Amino acid sequence: MAVFDPDTARSRRVRLAAVGLVALAAVATAGAFAADPSDSVPEPVAYDDATELGLSSETDALMAGDATLPRVQVFYSQLQYVVGYNGVGSFVASLSDGRTDRQFGYPLVAYVDTFDHRSPRTTDSGLLAASGSGGWTPVADARYVVGSDAHTPAGETAVPFATDEAAAAFAADHGGSVVDWAGVRNRSFGVGSAALVRSTGPERWRAADRRIAAAERRADRPVSVVVGEDAPTIAAAVDAAPANTTVAVPPGTYEETLTVNRSVTIAGGAVRGDGTGPTRVRGNGTGSVITVRAPDVAITGVRVEGTGNRTRDPDAARESRDPDGGTWDTNIQLGYGYGDAGIKAVGAPGLVVDDVVVDTNASGLLLREGSHATVTDLRVDGTDEWQDGFMGVTGMGSRVTVADSRFEGGRDGIYLHRADGSVVRNSTFADNRYGTHLMYTGDALVADNAYRNELFAGVTVMTRPAGNVIVGNDVRGSSAGIQASGTKTYVGYNTLVGNELGFSTSARGSLYEHNVVVGNELGARATTVVPSSRVVANDFVGNGDHAAAGAGALRVWADGGRGNYWEGANAGPHGGAGRAYRPTSPVDAALHREASAVAVRESPAARLLDRLRGTVPGARSGSIVDPAPAPAPYHPDRVDAATADPDADGPTPTNWRSALGEAANASALRDPTPRSRADRLAVAGGRR
Template structure:
């Protein structure tokens, strides 16, 4: 039996002819965008009507006010959506990635936003700014200024002008050189990408180590103080000897003193208004069930060796919300004004070490820049998440959580505008969400174990950028990982026995080396217009390996490197030599139904698969892997994921990423090096170091 190559040229040309007729006959029902550039050139649309790619407009709060990201909008030949790119350079980079044309067709018309009459300039932080944009013009009619002082939060940007003289004026004032559209298309840009988040993951781990060491050193220096007299009291105060209560001792303690709390139960609440160490030894602080138990309003405070209960039940303060405030603001005000075992307000440098908290509200509440290190923290929340709140609530406070455990309650860790936070080596059991980030970017969530989360182990909402989610083990949960935003890295995670393994919700992101085993759905493609790379993942034992919502064809491979799909190598062909479509009814059944193999090889199914790849209306909501891997990428992790008695799986991703990025640096031919070399990378790289 002759095996037809589903991407062969000869049969492909015949099918394209058939596909054109099918499109003309079915466009009314398919709902696809169709425009003949020879008879009608589509006009620019309102940008809000475009599907956004590239940078997120909420990547950074720095973009508030007059700061802008020059944009482009593109009409593609096989896509019914107008695609808006935040960053002209992000569209230019997509032209040679080998995937965009396959998924969207070729660009029919490209418009760019120009700033001739908008008083363009540069903010004090180096961001491009303008009072307004002035017009959308065809990309090949504009003049661009590159290498100027103007940047975006992701790095270099180019600024388009309709008139060359205006571009010359901008360059004269802010530097740079003038380019036409062809030069922009051929140029490499120094911007952040998902590869940057990948390369920075080990560095973020190291940064967390430094924060922990600095906090330990600061606390140790104070704890080693002698009983030398200073203005305000002794450097060492023992509760029960030098002061009757912990609160009295904290009030009497001078800066940098240590309050020693002997074993016992202390029924009180404590206010800490100086930079002190409160060190317990089997001590329990029990509140009266109203309000927070410990409130910290000073920098560089250490709390250690304590157990806390008797926390009030207020989870938020609706009266703190503003009548005309945004949703974002009201969440911060409401969530940030509930009760907690430990509440920190404008208290940077907080160290919480070896502390256990029982609460139906928050365990630790941080707000107003209370950057904190939380180590060996145990928070036991409500049995039903509806009755409780967060293990850790962080509002505009960078949080480093290590070696901790969160059981029950609403969310284990909830962070809101807490950029740069690190959550690692911790355990989450029976929460609504294990870790829940809102408007929080440049974070690291690594080497954690999540069990039996009602809705999801790791959930990242709104539109942050640059998060790295690496080496986590999520099992028995509604979903493993659901991360939105842009330029995120999701790699080396083990996702087993969940309703959903992971979703590809983050745009311009990289999903690699994940193991999805025995989930109801291994992965779900959610973005309407795909812009992420999904490569070198293993899908085994899932009821459905992958699903896709409406949108363009998703190509899940990088060059000749694809994912491993159980069942993909079944059939009359060499393993790895036939494309696999996990969203196709026949392919999806290959690992469950032996009879599907014969159907998969039938001429009718092959023809239908080829039709899906060429006709926009027929390929909506589909995924294809043109290079499926015949063997698993991580067989040992698959074996551990199927063993109910195994310990959480945390691969040595730091060593592997260091090796990968070093190989990329050695093989770079365009002078681009990784962010580990303190220079931003361009584009995404394959796990093997290939572009």
């Protein structure tokens, strides 16, 4: 049942070390992994009792029963949790990532869920599907079909079986070859990584440039109807205008609501500058003011007022509560997508909104049913109390590109739900509940935005997204800076100043780097029970506490010989050279605040404790260690700017696009041919 090749020297050394640690691990652990080391190897547990890694929006369809994923559960020598891996490839990748051994210890035994009696097949789209539940087989005893026509949303997969006969039968029907565990270990499945996601950031920015340029061309149409000359109202003018022409709306206040059923541009007078433009469209205080139900509509140069105050439709939400039971996801889409808005688009792809101001008691812009939109220079002024209003932009199943806009007041500045591929950049958010709030939304770019005084958080990402890039943002004076869940998320080059919490490491298999974290009550919090992300090259300065950790295994915040900069880590007569820094240790945590902490750290007792901690790293819980703290900040200019002017209005400039472009080029030189569909998607910008 050995996980590693028993003939390798490294495996022999690790197994010998594991023998000495199993007794300690058994005493320290609980629940499904509490066992006497003299007993037999731990038996498999119910997969629901394992702590899963790799769960993301990619698995939504699988979780709904349309398809399935091969699963692995692993018992580690120094971890009190059974770790569940979605996909054999994700476990294979963990065996060589350089951090799992340190944090979890040695894999005592790993089991794979086999498909012998589950009628394995493929869906119409080629996803692996099966019925019933399988049996758990030690990974080294199973047989695997690789290279078949069955895949998961992440790409190629290995399909495990307990017997050669069942594996051969599947290969005969679906192609591929049968290999043993060694054959799987030597194969690359292209599970993707946060580093690949990082490389997509500059291309996503360029994709937004292309969308904006295309939107400008789409909106630039010849004038066919002038309101007040050719038609008495905007609604009448829209009805009279031929498709692909412009309805010109001269300065004035137009007391009306309208529905746009053809592809036209509605162009008022510019409202740039102080936002008091001369063209106003004012509703009657009920419902939405402008409703768009046609593709390629453009609305420019108007101020929209007089929306209703219905933020959601409880009747629409109740419709999903049928005898089969509506899901929370469906209820949110139905409830949130049917409220009032200044501009509401339903089934209207290609919408362009430019140079528009919306004063609203509900949503500013509501997009539903594939109303993919490009939004520039939009200002939404919401309610003073967030409970009374709603979203600046609500995107339900609609990709949105937002640039150079401002959202102030109301509930969330931008709320996106199943809006994969969206871009939010160069915008300002103030006094919202959440600034940018993503749900079930992956492959997005949130970049170079300024967030101020957000009640809950500047950027929040929830509910199993994958592949998001959150970069170059500046969050100040908020409850939290960045809280992003999901998998394969890149959080980099952000500036987090004066918040209650700078950022949390809620996303799994993700990368947090080059963030400047200054003057927060708590710089960062490790939240996932089983750590699987990298936290490296960040600057922590002037925080009440640099970092904290919830329950879970030891978090190692470094990558090889490169760690983070922690103010105070190098204090003392020896300068801290070669000594790990533990921000969760009471002594280390006080180094940048209390001069007396230096003397305590230099004491023989503290040195002995350091060495003792180093012997059984995985057995510790609720702690963080940086084995290679940097002697100086990675970004001194950004640190100095944040310290000198903590109340700055705009985002701190960074060079993230050039830095990420250089990193992507270096990666391409090392491996110029992506080896899987997942890798190709990531390199191409994460677009599916």
